[in-house]
Amino acid sequence: xxxxxxxxxxxxxxxxxxxxxxxxxxxxxxxxxxxxxxxxxxxxxxxxxxxxxxxxxxxxxxxxxxxxxxxxxxxxxxxxxxxxxxxxxxxxxxxxxxxxxxxxxxxxxxxxxxxxxxxxxxxxxxxxxxxxxxxxxxxxxxxxxxxxxxxxxxxxxxxxxxxxxxxxxxxxxxxxxxxxxxxxxxxxxxxxxxxxxxxxxxxxxxxxxxxxxxxxxxxxxxxxxxxxxxxxxxxxxxxxxxxxxxxxxxx
Numbered sequence: 001x002x003x004x005x006x007x008x009x010x011x012x013x014x015x016x017x018x019x020x021x022x023x024x025x026x027x028x029x030x031x032x033x034x035x036x037x038x039x040x041x042x043x044x045x046x047x048x049x050x051x052x053x054x055x056x057x058x059x060x061x062x063x064x065x066x067x068x069x070x071x072x073x074x075x076x077x078x079x080x081x082x083x084x085x086x087x088x089x090x091x092x093x094x095x096x097x098x099x100x101x102x103x104x105x106x107x108x109x110x111x112x113x114x115x116x117x118x119x120x121x122x123x124x125x126x127x128x129x130x131x132x133x134x135x136x137x138x139x140x141x142x143x144x145x146x147x148x149x150x151x152x153x154x155x156x157x158x159x160x161x162x163x164x165x166x167x168x169x170x171x172x173x174x175x176x177x178x179x180x181x182x183x184x185x186x187x188x189x190x191x192x193x194x195x196x197x198x199x200x201x202x203x204x205x206x207x208x209x210x211x212x213x214x215x216x217x218x219x220x221x222x223x224x225x226x227x228x229x230x231x232x233x234x235x236x237x238x239x240x241x242x243x244x245x246x247x248x249x250x251x
Contacts, residue, residue: 003089004086004089004090007082007085007086007088007089007102008082008083008085008086009082010082010085011081011082011083011084011085011086011102011105012052012053012078012079012081012082013052014081014085014106015052015077015078015079015080015081015082015109016050016052016074016078017031018077018081018106018109018110018113019073019074019077019078020036021110022077022109022110022113022114022117023039025110025114025122025124025125026114026117026118026120026122036050038063038065038066038068038070039068040063040066040068041063041065041066041068043063043065043066046064049064052075052078052079052082053075053078053079056070056072056074056075057075073113077109077113080109081105081106081109084105084232085102085105085106087236088101088102088105088235088236089102091235091236092235094141095140096136096137096140096141096144097141099136099140100133100136100137100140100141100184100185101184101235103129103132103133103136103184104129104133104181104184104185104231104235105232105235107125107128107129107132107180108228108231108232109228110125111125111126111177111224111228112224112225112228114224115173115222115223115224115225116222116224116225119220119222120171120173121171121173121174121176121177121224122173123173123176126173126176126177126179126180129177129180129183129184130179130180130183133148133152133180133183133184134183137183144186147186147187148182148183148184148185148186149183150182151182151183151185151186151187151189151190152179152180152181152182152183152189153179153182154182154189155178155179155181155182155189155192155193156175156176156178156179156182158178158193159174159175159178160175163175170223171223173224174223174224174227177224177227178193178227181193181227181230181231181234184231185231185234185235185238187238187242188234188235188238188239188241188242189234189238190242191230191233191234191237191238191241191242192227192230192231192233192234192238193227193230194230195226195229195230195233195234196223196226196227196229196230196231197226197230199226199229199230200221200223200226203221203226204221207219207221
């Protein structure tokens with residue numbers, strides 16, 4: 001439980017930084033300078049006003065200097081990041097699986113936020129993810145690295161074919177993210193892709209039902225958040241889903 005508590009604290013603190021990444025990276029701003037500041041009045045945020053979740057609650061969601069509203073997204077991202085990191089530590093066994101799962105969570109959070117707001121998946125994040133996956137996997141679980149490399153190539157290749165066939169429906173950022181997911185998840189990338197596809201189809205159907213077929217097909221829906229959702233499901237249920245499929249469906 002001490003490890004889980006430490007991971008929760010680490011996740012909340014890192015979640016605060018991921019908010020900065022999601023805001024600044026697509027705007028081509030430095031991630032370290034200047035220090036965190038109010039986006040309304042540009043006043044630097046004091047250290048005691050920058051405590052994850054707690055400071056937002058204490059300030060009642062308002063800037064201390066100008067009283068501008070601080071989006072609830074910030075504490076929600078911090079809390080969600082902490083919860084997912086703790087869940088990954090509790091669900092996984094072994095240093096390699098824990099490290100790969102936590103690193104993937106920390107990568108997916110800013111990717112999903114940026115893709116939702118800006119419809120892009122920055123190359124800097126997917127490149128960093130690939131390096132982390134290869135480094136962690138090689139250092140902690142070298143025997144499992146061939147499987148993860150094959151999974152990355154297969155997942156990225158599958159979405160590449162989709163992107164070439166339907167260039168308006170799939171971006172190269174999605175292709176790169178799928179490959180990175182395989183490097184983290186190994187064989188569990190298969191259910192991750194399936195969940196992402198089903199979630200995307202469901203949301204697309206809801207958009208068409210609301211706007212009509214003509215307008216609905218023109219509505220751009222980023223696929224990155226669905227890939228992130230599929231990855232989270234795979235972290236916690238990927239192996240059981242694969243076991244169920246191989247023992248119940250194939251036999």
